[in-house]
Amino acid sequence: MIKILVVDDDPDLRENLVEVLGDNDFSPFAAENGKAALETLARETFDLVLLDSVMPGMGGMETLPQIKRQYPKIKIIMMTAFSTVHGAVEAMRGGADDYLTKPFKINDLLVAVRRCLEEAKFVACGDLLNSDDMFKCLANITRRKTLMLLHKESKLRFMDITRKLEIDDHTKVNFHLKTLKDADLLEQDGRKYYQLSPKGKKIVSCLSSMASS
Amino acid sequence: MIKILVVDDDPDLRENLVEVLGDNDFSPFAAENGKAALETLARETFDLVLLDSVMPGMGGMETLPQIKRQYPKIKIIMMTAFSTVHGAVEAMRGGADDYLTKPFKINDLLVAVRRCLEEAKFVACGDLLNSDDMFKCLANITRRKTLMLLHKESKLRFMDITRKLEIDDHTKVNFHLKTLKDADLLEQDGRKYYQLSPKGKKIVSCLSSMASS
DNA sequence: AGAGGCTGATGATTTAATTTCACAGAAGTA
DNA sequence: TACTTCTGTGAAATTAAATCATCAGCCTCT
Numbered sequence: 092m093i094k095i096l097v098v099d100d101d102p103d104l105r106e107n108l109v110e111v112l113g114d115n116d117f118s119p120f121a122a123e124n125g126k127a128a129l130e131t132l133a134r135e136t137f138d139l140v141l142l143d144s145v146m147p148g149m150g151g152m153e154t155l156p157q158i159k160r161q162y163p164k165i166k167i168i169m170m171t172a173f174s175t176v177h178g179a180v181e182a183m184r185g186g187a188d189d190y191l192t193k194p195f196k197i198n199d200l201l202v203a204v205r206r207c208l209e210e211a212k213f214v215a216c217g218d219l220l221n222s223d224d225m226f227k228c229l230a231n232i233t234r235r236k237t238l239m240l241l242h243k244e245s246k247l248r249f250m251d252i253t254r255k256l257e258i259d260d261h262t263k264v265n266f267h268l269k270t271l272k273d274a275d276l277l278e279q280d281g282r283k284y285y286q287l288s289p290k291g292k293k294i295v296s297c298l299s300s301m302a303s304s
Numbered sequence: 305m306i307k308i309l310v311v312d313d314d315p316d317l318r319e320n321l322v323e324v325l326g327d328n329d330f331s332p333f334a335a336e337n338g339k340a341a342l343e344t345l346a347r348e349t350f351d352l353v354l355l356d357s358v359m360p361g362m363g364g365m366e367t368l369p370q371i372k373r374q375y376p377k378i379k380i381i382m383m384t385a386f387s388t389v390h391g392a393v394e395a396m397r398g399g400a401d402d403y404l405t406k407p408f409k410i411n412d413l414l415v416a417v418r419r420c421l422e423e424a425k426f427v428a429c430g431d432l433l434n435s436d437d438m439f440k441c442l443a444n445i446t447r448r449k450t451l452m453l454l455h456k457e458s459k460l461r462f463m464d465i466t467r468k469l470e471i472d473d474h475t476k477v478n479f480h481l482k483t484l485k486d487a488d489l490l491e492q493d494g495r496k497y498y499q500l501s502p503k504g505k506k507i508v509s510c511l512s513s514m515a516s517s
Numbered sequence: 518a519g520a521g522g523c524t525g526a527t528g529a530t531t532t533a534a535t536t537t538c539a540c541a542g543a544a545g546t547a
Numbered sequence: 548t549a550c551t552t553c554t555g556t557g558a559a560a561t562t563a564a565a566t567c568a569t570c571a572g573c574c575t576c577t
Contacts, residue, residue: 179389180403183396190393223445230443231535232436243374249554263536265555270534283554444565462524476566478525483564496524523574529567536561544553 092118093208094136098128098151099143099170104193108141111197117204125149129157137165139207141200142187144171144178152182159186166207170195224274225294233258234267238276238287242295246284305331306421307349311341311364312356312383317406321354324410330417338362342370350378352420354413355400357384357391365395372399379420383408437487438507446471446480451489451500455508459497 095117097108105121112119120137122128126149128140140158144151151169158167169182174192182190189203228234233256240255241247247255253264268285271277276291287295308330312318318334325332333350335341339362341353353371357364364382371380382395387405395403402416441447446469453468454460460468466477481498484490489504500508 174389176387176389176392176403176405179392180396183393184402189397190389192389226439226443226445226448227534230439232439233535235439250552260537261554262538262556266535269555440564446565463522473567474524475526475568479565482525518577520577521575524572526571527569529569531566532564534561534563536559538559539557541556542554544551546551547549 092116093138094118094120095204096120096122096128096131096137096140098122098125098140098146098154100124100146100148101143108200111200112204115201125151125154125157128154129161132158132162132165137162139166139168139204141168141170141204144169144182145173152178152185155182155185155187168200168203168207225276225290228271228274228276229294229298231267231270233264234271237264237267237271238291238295238298241277241285241287241291246280246286248284252285305329306351307331307333308417309341309344309350309353310334311336311338311353311359311367313337313359313361314356321413324413325417328414338364338367338370341367342374345371345375345378350375352379352381352417354381354383354417357382357395358386365391365398368395368398368400381413381416381420438489438503441484441487441489442507444480444483446476447484450477450480450484451504451508454490454498454500454504459493459499461497465498 093116095112097105097112097119098121099105099108100123102123105123109119109121120131120135122131124146125142128142129149131137132140142151142154142158151171155167155169158165166188167186168189168191169179169187170191170193171178171182172193179190188207191200191203236256237252240252244255249264249268250261252268253261256264258264268277271291272279275288276294277285278288278291279285306329308325310318310321310325310332311334312321313336315336318336322332322334333344333348335344337359338355341355342362344350345353355364355368355371364384368380368382371378379401380399381402381404382392382400383404383406384391384395385406392403401420404413404416449469450465453465457468462477462481463474465481466474469477471477481490484504485492488501489507490498491501491504492498
């Protein structure tokens with residue numbers, strides 16, 4: 092069951108959100124400000140936090156970075172009544188995963204929540220201590236080059252990859268492609284074209300953002 | 305010299321921005337829409353793109369993901385006259401590094417530009433195709449655990465690491481520590497305490513953000 | 518000074534990753 | 548059809564990494 096923490100000082104809205112989320116097969120909890128939210132987060136694990144940006148006591152903009160730092164895997168959706176572009180940009184820069192302007196339609200909320208959670212599934216690729224295959228794959232320069240290549244060109248056939256990598260022995264390439272496939276970083280479509288798997292895409296974008304940021 | 309590409313359909317603003325950027329020791333180029341921008345990017349390498357979101361022909365919101373996909377290292381600042389929260393959020397989700405609402409003060413622009421470029425400096429840890437040592441290091445779970453450990457505890461002595469990793473053979477740990485030191489992910493201070501090197505810190509933070517987003 | 522644990526180096530051995538090679542069925546083409 | 552290129556498999560050889568056994572200097576404590 093996916094656990095969501097609703098943080099808002101308005102009791103009506105809070106109860107309303109809890110009810111709606113409950114109706115939609117989530118497991119909702121509530122907190123009335125940032126401080127209470129952090130305490131709740133310390134006690135239980137959550138998947139997502141709906142965070143109001145302006146609250147008496149500890150506000151959302153202040154709470155956001157703390158949550159992200161302590162629980163980097165938790166997705167955060169900011170909500171705000173006083174919507175400004177600057178505020179939205181700051182929130183996104185601060186680590187929010189989405190941003191909703193009050194009043195919003197329930198449906199918009201659910202869409203945002205589901206989108207965030209969908210993205211969160213890729214967490215699987217993380218867990219540094221668990222994804223051995225992935226790191227083993229990345230340890231080889233030919234395989235890293237292959238990932239980069241497929242990132243740029245999106246779809247290639249076996250021999251195209253071999254040629255682009257300027258490797259004369261195609262069986263060597265075959266070996267690395269198989270390794271990449273086994274690690275689920277690469278996949279083949281019906282016509283045998285190689286392409287990055289969702290996991291592969293995720294990794295490449297992580298790595299290039301690592302290279303660039 | 306840092307190269308910046310200004311993409312805007314308004315000739316006055318374009319010229320103005322080019323002049324200002326030139327006065328501030330940047331090397332500015334201009335393009336009048338997304339298509340022209342992509343052509344320019346294909347010819348020369350840039351560090352940053354200032355991208356107007358609404359332009360005749362190919363707009364910025366359309367160009368943004370293409371630039372990010374083809375040149376993931378290039379920083380992008382979106383500019384828009386019709387500023388909406390939704391637009392800003394979309395831009396940031398789409399890969400923009402910052403977002404400015406027209407009209408903006410020149411100073412705000414320069415601040416945003418410098419901030420983006422500052423973030424870009426971490427490049428060092430990247431270059432996927434070059435840092436073989438680093439990836440080889442990360443391929444081993446003991447070494448990843450060691451990095452995580454030192455990330456949490458910041459400074460530890462040899463035998464502390466050995467114990468915390470629950471490895472009974474200290475020579476094994478010795479081997480991995482040496483490997484990490486050789487790859488410049490780890491360093492020792494005067495009292496032989498092990499700690500993450502700057503490069504090591506960068507990598508750990510990259511990896512945990514990867515695990516969390 | 519001497520006992521005993523801590524820290525680290527070295528080289529041999531074992532294990533794993535990678536490359537090479539020989540071969541073969543499918544698919545495309547002249 | 549006959550020829551060529553594409554896409555693979557599997558086994559053997561090579562290379563690289565991890566583990567193990569051993570030794571030695573350096574602390575600290577008595």
